[in-house]
Amino acid sequence: MLDDSKPLFVALAEQIEDGILDGTYAEDAPVPSTNELAAFLRINPATAGKGLGLLVDAGVLVKRRGIGMFVAPGAPAALRERRRSAFAAQFIAPLLREADQLGITPDDLAGMIRKEADR
Amino acid sequence: MTAIATTGLSKHFGDVRAVDDVDIALAELRIHGLLGRNGAGKTTLMQLLTGQVFATRGTMRVLGAEPVENADVLSQTCFIQESQKYPDTFRAIDVLRIAAGAYPNWDQEYADQLVEEFRLPVKRTIKKLSRGQLSAIGIVVGLASRAPLTFFDEPYLGLDAVARRMFYDRLLADFAEHPRTVVLSTHHIDEVSNLLEHVVILDEGQVLLDADTDELQDAALTVSGRATDVDAFLAGREVLERTVLGTLATATVPGGPDAKRAALDAGLDVSPVSLQALFVHLTTANASSRATDVATV
Structure with a gap:
């Protein structure tokens, strides 16, 4: 359910970010509480709280006293921008490395991508 | 605040050092794991x-x-023992009635709900209950007592996977609503590792590891790749385990961001080590270093 190659609270924060990007949590909409997340993911509430705290620090979520956590205004766009700038390092670099090992040139690769997208 | 603090705590039975010079400080309002192999001293420490x-x-x-003999502290403490003995004529309902009188925070409604969920036949004499049903009594008492400090010593013996999961779920939910200090001793490390905020690993009566679970994510890592590359990376490092398959090798080493970066730079695959695997590595390494000590004497 959570990516176990990362610390649990980081994986949780990324999962919520994914939810914001795919529209599960809309701008200004509430996200689940610490205790709801802990119960659902079967993790310690402190860990869940740490994951949410990470997103508050990053300005993705805002705390409204006594009500809960909400997706910050502008957060979806900001997240998309941040993920875009990490895209090359995270996905394209490993793709090129693997292609190179197999003797696939960047031009071949571009052709393959186009063909796959057209399917 | 600290719920439990010990310094140099020891319990010797003749030559056996069941608990040997233990210094620990367990923060309140957390779920702590007390891990160790059989005979490591977990139960003695809780006693x-x-x-x-x-x-x-x-x-x-x-x-x-x-x-010791402090009614004030003990009334706030609930200790669910692995092999709790009850009088032969007792039924589960009698145990629950006594617990209701003994624990100031007892929640009868919650106890009734748990009895139902764990399908505990409360009016059957305890002699006729299965091992799992006996464990369920302990779980009901441990949760419904809502004691500020609760010890669970291997609370799931004889429980099937469904009931164990139910125990973890109820523990988390009730802990969230009624925060308290919980010390959970267990063998099922992988099942509980996400529930724990802090772990203490005991081995032969001594503390082998005392850390927050968040930190443990980086405590060790497993690298794999070509044996020559792996061995070059391992040079000068402490190695917890190394296995070779033909020209490939896998090794587990103590972690830290430097080790991870060095391994990635060396072109090795890096994967995290689970709490269960770390536990096995640490206790095995400890046993073999002890064996070497003996051999050189």
């Missing part, structure tokens, strides 16, 4: 902390005071 056996040496503070 010391609940005043059931007397220390050979050392000091302890439980909820701010010395626990």
Whole structure:
């Protein structure tokens, strides 16, 4: 359910970010509480709280006293921008490395991508 | 605040050092894991902390005071023992009635709900209950007592996977609503590792590891790749385990960001080590270093 190659609270924060990007949590909409997340993911509430705290620090979520956590205004766009700038390092670099090992040139690769997208 | 603090705490039975010079500080309002192999001293440590056996040496503070014969501390402490004995004529309902009188925070409604969920036949004599049903009594008492300090010593013996999961779910939910200090001793490390905020690993009576689970994510890592590359990376490092398959090798080493970066730079695959695997590595390494000590004497 959570990516176990990362610390649990980081994986949780990324999962919520994914939810914001795919529209599960809309701008200004509430996200689940610490205790709801802990119960659902079967993790310690402190860990869940740490994951949410990470997103508050990053300005993705805002705390409204006594009500809960909400997706910050502008957060979806900001997240998309941040993920875009990490895209090359995270996905394209490993793709090129693997292609190179197999003797696939960047031009071949571009052709393959186009063909796959057209399917 | 600290719920439990010990310094130099020891319990010796003749030559056996069941608990040997233990210094720990467990913060309140957390779920702590107490891990160790059979005979590591987990139960003895919990018996010391609940005043059931007397220390050979050392000091302890439980909820701010010395626990031995201290009614104030003990009334706030619930200890669910692995092999709790009950009088032969008792039924589960009798145990629950006594617990209701003994624990100031007892929640009868919650106890009734748990009895139902764990399908505990409360009116059957305890002699006729299965091992799993006996464990369920302990779980109901441990949860419904809502004691500020609750010890669960291997609370799931004989419980099937469904009931164990139910125990974890109820523990998390009730802990979230009624925060308290929980010490959970267990063998099912992988099942509980996400529930724990802090772990203490005991081995042969001594503390082998005392850390927050968040930090443990980086405590060790497993690298794999070509054996020559792996061995070059391992040069000068402490190695917890190394296995070779033909020209490929896998090794587990103590972690840290430097080790991870060095391994990635060396072109190796890096994967994290689970708490269960770390536990096995640490206790095995400890046993073999002890064996070497003996061999050189």
